[in-house]
Amino acid sequence: MAKATVLLVDDEVEFSAVLADRMRQRDLDVDTAENGEIALERVKERRYDAVILDLAMPGIDGIETLKLMLEDNPNLQIILLTGRATVEKGVEAVKLGAVEFLEKPAKIDMLLEKIETARNKSFELSEDHFENMISDIMKRKGW
């Protein structure tokens, strides 16, 4: 199985760099983005199994980034990881379509677990998508 692809979005570069390093050591394919704009570009360029997103960021904040990403790709598996966790924000994020809401500092094992879950989900969804595509093609071409 190919490496899981993860996008790490956090304005704390020091944090994201170290975390990315550690994830890579654990055999993950990790990209980082230091704000919402860059993150939005990255998800357009590449397909990610999971996006790990901070809430409080300069420029467009985490919630806004989340919305824009899901508008583009509703199947995107987004995990929020934030130091500004409140229940309200969490509920809001989950309502908007985030799959997980984690508080900083988080244990890497837990994070990896969530990423794995997200990847499986993402895989299922893309299979669905693939299936749909095939059945769609079959219907249309109908041979």
Added chain:
Amino acid sequence: MEADPEQIKTAETPSPEKPAGVRLPQYRALRRYLILTTLTVSLAPLIIMATINYVQDTEKYKTESRFTVSRILSNTRRALRFAVTERRSALNLVGEENSYNDLASDANVAGALRSLKNSFGGFVDLGVIDSKGTQLYYDGPYDLKGRQYSDQEWYQQVLLHDVCVSKIFLGYRNVPHFIIAFKRARSASDFYVLRATLDLDMINRQVYSLELDPATDAFLIDDAGLLQTSSAFYGPPGQQVPDLYIAPHSRERELIDERILDDQPVTLGYAYITDSPFILVVIHRRETSLAYWLGHRSEMLWFLLISAALIVLVVTYGAIHVTNQLRQADLKRAKLFHNIEYTSKMATLGRLAASVAHEINNPLAIINEKAGLMKDMATFSDEFPNRDKALALVDSITASVERCSRVTHRLLGFGRRMDIRKEKIVIESLLKEVVGFQATEAAHRNVQIEFHVQDDVATIESDRGQLQQVFLNIVNNGISAVGDGGRIDISVEQPNSNEVTVTIADNGPGISDENLQHVFEPFFSTKGEAGTGLGLSITRDIVEKLGGVIGVSSSLGHGTRFTINLPIEKAD
């Protein structure tokens, strides 16, 4: 211009001391002031009215008394003067019409007396006395012929003034009487005296013709203050009356005066009876004016007393009531201020705590990751000097980070509990959101969550974030309690028009009775290191802050049931 934030803060923050208005002595002073001023303005007119009434009554009574005395005095005086003058004239006429010789026999004198008696009452006897003072001829009920009068006072008077109306005296007969006598010429060098005795009845008739009430007395005195007629106050004729301060002889005047006699206020009237030694005195004993007023105006007095008592009662009660109310209101306000101050302080503190916690969480995350990286390096490198020691150090760092993070989470919880923002909340969707938030966790543990929602449950007015926190805590507890394959039942009901009841029941192992008593206490935990022991304590605080009630029941082996009653509209 930028305002100095410090100054604004000082201006807005109430002083920490108790507000000055709440101290008790101030209310006492206010109460005193209220009572005094109200009593003054209400009682003063009443008292002034009563005083005016009293003075007017007293004056009226005096005037009435004077009028009574004056009436008796002038009527009696006129009657007396007439009676005396008439008899004097009658006797004078006898002297004028008869020469000495016409009278110079007892029979003649008897004839003259008869005609006098027929024409005028009061004559007792009649006599002719020679210049030596010897009664020559006499007619009357007594044997007075040859009686010597030269040493009598009235005789001296006649010699001096040619005419005399005597004072009343007892004389030889020991009967009170008085005498009218004329000196008449007998010849060129000699004279005789015509004397008539008049009984007192004639005078008494005049004096007592008026029916006098017991407070009034009328009598005659002479210039020496001896009673001439009997007096109701001073006794029979001949008695000395106390000094009445009668002014010297004045012919026409009737004098009326207010005096104190025998310690009694009296109205005293007197007048000289013309051509006689008599002074007519009328005394009207006034009761003391206060006694009179009290006696005659008792209704007025009662009215005054009852009104005054009522006013005092009402005013005192009113003042006490008002000051008490005021004090209560002030206390309430002071308390409110204190609460507002406290709440705003705590809210500020909470916000501060939350922002500090947020700021600390990010560097904590960095420390955590760096320590993790170090651990990774130590774990994954083939050669790492002192690996075990390094790993122990890293673990120690990670443990400390975890401790810090528990603290920051607690601070966040504390911060969140502070201010309440109210909004309309559909409790069912709020619960579903919270459960949805934990759906992955629940699904992962294979926990089944079921909703039982009564139809038409009212929307409640409450704080969304705080309620989410409450339900999250309880559902979380439930999920961790039930374990794999457990079940959580959430029901929403509206038992009455005031509240909504949310019941969250799990089928976990339950809580022992002993532990159940303590579940809401701070720092009580059955999870050991895993929990802060603050979860349910915070939960209960929030519920109570939102005006609700949280209860728990449990039985070992069957599960735990949390019941939360929330007011539909939170009262302040």
